[in-house]
Amino acid sequence: MINCFALVTALFTMTVYDRVVPNNATDSLVGLTIGLFVVVIFDFILKLLRAYFVDVAGARVDRDIGKAIFRQILNMRLDLGKGSTGGLAGLVREIETLRDFFASATLTALVDVPFIVITLAILASIGGSIVFVPLALIPFVVFTAAATQPTMQRLSAKTLGQALSKQAVLVETIGSLETVKSANAGDLLAKRWSKALEDHASATLQQRIVSTITINMAGSVQTLAYTGVVIFGVGAIARQELTMGGLIACAILSGRAVSPLSMIASLLTRIHAARTAYNQIDGMMAQPEEGPAGQPLELRNLDGDIEFRDVDFRYPNAAELALTQVSFRIAAGEHVALIGPIGSGKSTIARLLIGLYPPTSGLVLVGGTDIRQLSPRDLRQRTGALFQDNVLLTGSIRENILLGREDVDEEEMLRASRASLAHDFISQLPSGYDLTLSDRGEGLSGGQRQSIAMARALIGKPPILIFDEPTSSVDAETEARLMRNLRSEFENRTLILITHRPSLLALVDRIVMLARGRVVVDGASNDVLRKVQRIRPAA
Known part of the structure; x- marks a missing residue:
């Protein structure tokens, strides 16, 4: 419904320019304005509901997965190795990465993608061949996103590893601060902390640079789509194939058709971080728990032998x-x-x-x-x-x-x-x-x-x-x-x-x-x- 409501603005603008303005149809303008106002109210309510449901999903991630991970930590087998305390604490903190992914507005872009087809169909019905302008530009965003995915996947794993190393140094220092001071081990840990910071900052910078390429490409394509529609629309108006209102509506719809791709580009950046965090957490959750695999025997009368x-x-x-x-x-x-x-x-x-x-x-x-x-x-x-x-x-x-x-x-x-x-x-x-x-x-x-x-x-x-x-x-x-x-x-x-x-x-x-x-x-x-x-x- 939200995606359908988004088309109303373009149709409203086209009707006003093509019907209301030439005929000075004030009554029609009032009726259209009332209808648009009703749509805006329902759109506002639906967006609030969408945000609420997304936040509920995020809260469930925190509650359900958080409980399961803490229970797994309590039951984990020590003979399989638990790693450093800081690394384990940092791994648990990766729940926030999963929550941010599921609870982000970017995730709703997945719902918006199928409506690109509907938007382009309406644009074609209004502007005819002008629809080929955004159609020709969309592959650039898709190609750029696909080309950067292997690098993003590698950098996401590297960034998480460096973050866990940094967390390990921090927790070790805080947990044994008295020993660190008394043994004068501050310089050693300060060097470890500096190296962990530099490694993490370097990996994060590389990840952001690669992700920015896809996001900026999507933004540039959105601008080019709008500009291209205006340029080709002027020629269509000269040939009397398009009205002024139709041109404005096509310009609005072209931006609407490409905008989900920019959100998808941002989503791809998040999805690799979320996938890496998921794989790390899933690896810990897949470890066997201590105790028997089946039903344990009950201790009723333990004599101490x-x-x-x-x-x-x-x-x-x-x-x-x-x-x-x-x-x-x-x-x-x-x-x-x-x-x-x-x-x-x-x-x-x-x-x-x-x-x-x-x-x-x-x-x-x-x-x-x-x-x-x-x-x-x-x-x-x-x-x-x-x-x-x-x-x-x-x-x-x-x-x-x-x-x-x-x-x-x-x-x-x-x-x-x-x-x-x-x-x-x-x-x-x-x-x-x-x-x-x-x-x-x-x-x-x-x-x-x-x-x-x-x-x-x-x-x-x-x-x-x-x-x-x-x-x-x-x-x-x-x-x-x-x-x-x-x-x-x-x-x-x-x-x-x-x-x-x-x-x-x-x-x-x-x-x-x-x-x-x-x-x-x-x-x-x-x-x-x-x-x-x-x-x-x-x-």
Whole structure:
């Protein structure tokens, strides 16, 4: 309807010049004006509706695709490699490119293209052979657009790659700003940022230059079409084949016939950026999710029995295995310490146990079931894990401990907080558990962050506990108090304790010692410690 209404102006002008002016038909002019005014009102309403529907499509892109991408990020398999944090964040931001494409007015040009034929048909009915003027010029726009497409496709992919690299440097710098300042790494990152800016600016400039060629060609053709119609129309008027009103109408229609092509030229520029963004996002969405491919087995009564059976594991893009033929079994309720030098594979075992990575070969069994058959979400709900980084989320202390678990009441939260000694300092805060933390818990000491993270691991009394250096950020006195609390917490629950501190070995009954990704010693605590003491003097 909007395209049909656009023809009314040309017909109105022709009628006024050919009928109203020569005959001084004022009444007819009033009637035509009223009709044109009605058309303008409906045209305005329809354009508002079109803009509304296009905006609704854009909002759906943001909502539906955004939710799907975030869910995919949460479920993505880490063994396939997630890339840099900044690059991943930049990739998610490419949703905006898709939204801008679908929600842009340029997309409506696709609807306008078929009406070029109707416009040319009306122009031919009014001006006869004058229609060949725009017909002869339209191929120039089509040829220019087709010729620039391969280059535009290549530059779109290059521009996106450079944008993601720039985003990676920015996020890495902001996320570790304190380390950057303290280590005086600003000059290094500034050079990386400058190079990323230059590369991205260069690729963007090339893309804009190529796209401008097509857009400017469409604009020039529109001007030439209008001018050509006027020039050939003068000759038609001299031959009495065309009226003055017909000439003006043909000039208006010629611009109307070519204008969708200029919008198509702009659309082609957007479509390559949108296609590149789509391919990148689609590639991420096509990655398999963690967990079983079919229906996962339900964990009803997890007793905490754990077994590693001939497990090999290699991190993504790593040259060597992090674990080699690792085999051991931990009975339900047993307390076991993993010890060994840095890089021996202790933390890797913990990551495999909670399903962050699947083993390269071999089996990791929980309750006699391969964890690859279990839902990672269910497994982690029944496993309390405390790692060394102790990352806290933006939000209140309460939210950081509960993590949205509706099955845990406030009494259980307080119990876990007292056990981890977090309640000691939280109870003295004016806002208490409602204190809002900044990004990654900045403003709290390392020990305070560790105690909150420990409370998070203890809450709900999970049958399996994995603690990686749980007292690395506290003093000896606090460690002694914490050990007294944890003794009762660990009763009747399976414990895997990763530590370099001899004092914490009093919490376990058995020690598994690793070196270079292999189990070298496995036995009762006292026996293993005696063996280690004999080995060290010899070494």
